[in-house]
Structures are given as structure tokens and as C-alpha cells.
Amino acid sequence: MSTPQLIVTSGEEKKDTDPMNPGQLDKALPATRLLEKRRMVAQVQEALENQKIEFAQKEEILKKREETLRTKDLQLQESLIGFSKFLQENGVKKKRAEKKASDEIRLRLEKEAEISQLESQLVQLKHEKNATHADLERMMFYHKYLETVIETSEGFNEINDLLMRHATLQATNEDLKRHVESCSDSAEVVRTELQAYVKSSSNEILNLDNSISVSKQTLEKKKGETAATQLHMDSILHAAATKTLARSQVCMAAEYLFQRICKLSNISHFPYNNPLKQLDCVGDYISDLNHIIKAYKIKCIKKEHEAQRQREKEAQQQM
Known part of the structure; x- marks a missing residue:
């Protein structure tokens, strides 16, 4: 280590x-x-x-x-x-x-x-002042004229009275003008309404005339149709009367024939009131009568034939 x-x-x-x-x-x-x-x-x-x-x-x-x-x-x-x-x-x-x-x-x-x-306002005011001064100088002539009028007139003592009278007359004149204009406008409105009414009345009259004409034509047409219908009804009634008469005659003839065959026939028949039943009975009677006549004719013809043959035999025997 x-x-x-x-x-x-x-x-x-x-x-x-x-x-x-x-x-x-x-x-x-x-x-x-x-x-x-x-x-x-x-x-x-x-x-x-x-x-x-x-x-x-x-x-x-x-x-x-x-x-x-x-x-x-x-x-x-x-x-x-x-x-x-x-x-x-x-x-x-x-x-x-x-x-x-x-x-x-x-x-x-x-x-x-x-x-x-x-x-600029000052300049404008100066111009207005000059214009006003010019108007004043121009109006002085009228002022002097009004003073002269007041001096010569007895009804006015001051210029203001004259101006007020003029303003009153002018206002009255304006009122009269407005009244005239209003009356003229009213008259124009009335004239316009009258023209419109006359025009509408004329149109209405024309429409009514047209309606009357159409109604007359329709009436004439209806009259013609009524006359034709009446003629048709008359013809129908005439035909019905003719048929009724013929039916009555037929019924009377059927009744007469039925009564006749009831008397002539040996067979008792039911007393029918219906013409058809009566005619059926008459037809049956006539049919039976025809059969009887035919049978009788045939019998007669046979008798004639037998008689002729008998005569021929007798003639042969004599020869």
C-alpha cells in the first residue's frame, strides 16, 4: 500500500x-x-x-x-x-x-x-351704412312729400297715421288678393270637379245606353225564344190533344168492341175497364172468329169438292 x-x-x-x-x-x-x-x-x-x-x-x-x-x-x-x-x-x-x-x-x-x-363685417357694415345713408337721402324726398300731404290733408295729423293707414289698406288689399286667389282656386276645383262629374256622367250615360241596348237585344232575343217556346208548347199541346183524342177514340172503340163481343160471344168475359185488356179480349175474339171462318170455309170447300165428285160420278154412271 x-x-x-x-x-x-x-x-x-x-x-x-x-x-x-x-x-x-x-x-x-x-x-x-x-x-x-x-x-x-x-x-x-x-x-x-x-x-x-x-x-x-x-x-x-x-x-x-x-x-x-x-x-x-x-x-x-x-x-x-x-x-x-x-x-x-x-x-x-x-x-x-x-x-x-x-x-x-x-x-x-x-x-x-x-x-x-x-x-370683413366692418367692411360690410360700412357698405350697409353707405347704402342706408343713400336710402335715407333717397327717402327724404318721400318724407317731404308725406309732410306736404299731411299739411294739405285734414284726416291725418302725423306721418305715422298716414303710414298706418297705408299699411292697413295694403293688408286689406293682400287679404282681398288672397281671398280672390282662394275663390279662384275654389272655383277651379269646382270647375274641375264639374268637368270630372260631367265626364263621369257622360261615361255612365253611355254605359247605361249600352246596357239598355244590350238589354233590348236580350229582351228581343228572349221574346223570340218565348215565341218559339210558345209555338213549341202549342205544338206539344196540340199533339197531346190529338193523342188524347185518339186515345179517347181508341178507348171508346175498345169499349164498344168489348161490349159488342160480350153480347155476341157465348163466353162470359170479365168486365175489364182497361182498354188494353179489352183490346186483348177483342183480339182473342177476332182470332177465334177468324179460325172459325177459316174452318167453315174449309168445310164448305170440302163439301163443294164432294158434291162435284158426286156429280162427276153421276155423270159417269149416266154415260
Whole structure:
């Protein structure tokens, strides 16, 4: 086992330790080796303590430097904050100064515009004054004329009375004009309504005439249709009367024939009232009578044939 060489430096002092060689340590006694080991451990412990002290000193120095840097940083931050406040105050002051300057410029421009407007108003008022003065000089002639009229007139004592009378007459004239215009407008409205009414009445009369004409045509058509219907009804009634007469005649003939065969026939018949039944009986009777006549004729013919044959036999016998 080898033991490293430890060098401890504290400040400016240096201590050199020369441990025993391994060969010498192996040859030494156990007690010597134990002492040597303890001495080496003590040296290592001392070196560690010295390093701890040196580390603590360096740490203290670093803490002082860190504190110094922190203090300088705080001072720098405070100076930056102060400078920022200074800049902000300067910015606010600058804005205030700029606003004040712009307000003063705006106020100056407003005052200049107001001065220009007042100057133009002054010029306009001067023109109005000159025009009014000219009108006054022109109206003085009328004033003198009105004074002359008042002096010569008995109904007016002052110019104001004359002017008021003129204003009254002028207002009355305006009222009359408005009344005339209103009456003219009313008359125009009435005239327009009358024309519209006449036009609508004319249209209504034309429509009514057309309706009357159409109604007359419809009436004539209906009269023709009624006449045709009446003729048709008359023909139907005539045909019905003819058929009724024929039916009555047929019924009477059937009744007569039925009564006749009831008298002539040896067979008792049921007293029918229906002409068809009566005609059936008559038909049966005539049919039976025809059969009887045919049978009689056949019998007569047979008798004639027998008589002729008898005569022929007698003639043959005589020959």
C-alpha cells in the first residue's frame, strides 16, 4: 500500500513532510508503523483544516465582493430609476410645452380668423351704412312729400297715421288678393270637379245606353225564344190533344168492341175497364172468329169438292 505525499499551503508558509519509504515502513515495527500512520492521518487532517480555513477566507472574500456588486447594482438601478423618472418628467414637460405651443398657435389662428371676420363685417357694415345713408337721402324726398300731404290733408295729423293707414289698406288689399286667389282656386276645383262629374256622367250615360241596348237585344232575343217556346208548347199541346183524342177514340172503340163481343160471344168475359185488356179480349175474339171462318170455309170447300165428285160420278154412271 502506497501513501501519497500531501503538501499544505497556508498563506505564505509551506510545510514539507517526508514520509517513510514503503520499504522502510514494511521493515519497521508495528508500533512504528501505527505511529507513522497516525502521523500521516494527523497531517492529512491538518491539511484539511488548513484548506477549510482557506476556503472560508475565500468564501468571505467572495461574499464581500458579491455584497459590493449587489450594492453597486442597487445604486445602478436607483440611478436608472432616477434617470427614467427624469426622462418621463422631461417627456411630460415636453408634451405640456408642445400642447401649450399648439394651443397658443390655435388661439392665435382663431384670433386672426376672428380679426379677419370682424374686419370683413366692418367692411360690410360700412357698405350697409353707405347704402342706408343713400336710402335715407333717397327717402327724404318721400318724407317731404308725406309732410306736404299731411299739411294739405285734414284726416291725418302725423306721418305715422298716414303710414298706418297705408299699411292697413295694403293688408286689406293682400287679404282681398288672397281671398280672390282662394275663390279662384275654389272655383277651379269646382270647375274641375264639374268637368270630372260631367265626364263621369257622360261615361255612365253611355254605359247605361249600352246596357239598355244590350238589354233590348236580350229582351228581343228572349221574346223570340218565348215565341218559339210558345209555338213549341202549342205544338206539344196540340199533339197531346190529338193523342188524347185518339186515345179517347181508341178507348171508346175498345169499349164498344168489348161490349159488342160480350153480347155476341157465348163466353162470359170479365168486365175489364182497361182498354188494353179489352183490346186483348177483342183480339182473342177476332182470332177465334177468324179460325172459325177459316174452318167453315174449309168445310164448305170440302163439301163443294164432294158434291162435284158426286156429280162427276153421276155423270159417269149416266154415260
